Amino acid sequence: MNPRRLTPSMSLLLAFEAAGRHGSFTRAAAELALTQSAVSRQVQALEALLEVALFRRDGKRIELTAAGALYQHELAGALARIRGATLQTISHRSEADTLHLAVLPTFASKWLLPRMGDFYGRHPGSLVHIHSRIVGGDLSQGAQDMSAIICAGSGQWPGYVAHRLLSEKLVVVASPKAMPAHAQVSVQDAARQLLLGVVSRPHAWSDWFASVGLVGSSTLRLGPSFEHTAHLIQAVIAGIGIGLVPRILVQDEIAQGELVTLFEPMESGRGYYLAYPTHNQQLPSLVAFREWLLSIPFPDS
Structure with missing residues (x-):
């Protein structure tokens, strides 16, 4: 025909x-x-x-x-x-110069936003809309309307290009005012503290104690959980309990003496990534942001 x-x-x-x-x-x-x-x-x-x-x-x-x-x-x-x-x-x-970026809330406020002035200085015509998102393993379910996303995970997401930014190390933190003898705290002492957590990582404490040789999570004093890591950090500073958090998110508080670390950092097995759908990889706004972000020397997390 x-x-x-x-x-x-x-x-x-x-x-x-x-x-x-x-x-x-x-x-x-x-x-x-x-x-x-x-x-x-x-x-x-x-x-x-x-x-x-x-x-x-x-x-x-x-x-x-x-x-x-x-x-x-x-x-x-x-x-x-x-x-x-x-x-x-x-x-x-x-919107060639506009980027819709989903970012983990605490990572955005603690790390990304303090550095965005440098990005705008280098790309004055660009505009980055930052959306707070806590995304699980399937990026298409939590960030399908985004140009790109900064998230934590394995980096293996079908249909997405992922650039590893840094590895994640978890550290146990406490308020020096609430725990003046923090230098002598043992693992057993930590298990008797009120353990604060985040909703998205319900097994973080049991995994950590198992990694340092303390098994039997039924003896742990699990405290309140928070949706955002930033809220957990503030609760630890207030002396409510101790927290297990990514070290990159508490470096300022540690440097300022608001928090102290109790033990050596632990590799979580996850990393922080810039990820985006393969069909977005040539977006001018994304190209500019990607080149800028990957040029930053990330510290040892």
């Missing part, structure tokens, strides 16, 4: 779809900024091409045939998808 017959011109399809939706050549003409006779001729041309009657005509009244109704229904969905794709493409053009 002639391919042209299967792919009528857009002008014919638009005229037919509008006429079928309105049930009127006149109203379709008004929508399309055409004359009534032009719409009628285009519909007739489409019927001649398909060799199928799409309308029943009774004087000035028109009514879709069964074949016409089915065709109009299918075309309406197809045209909506075309319009949506066009709008999306236009938005990429208009």
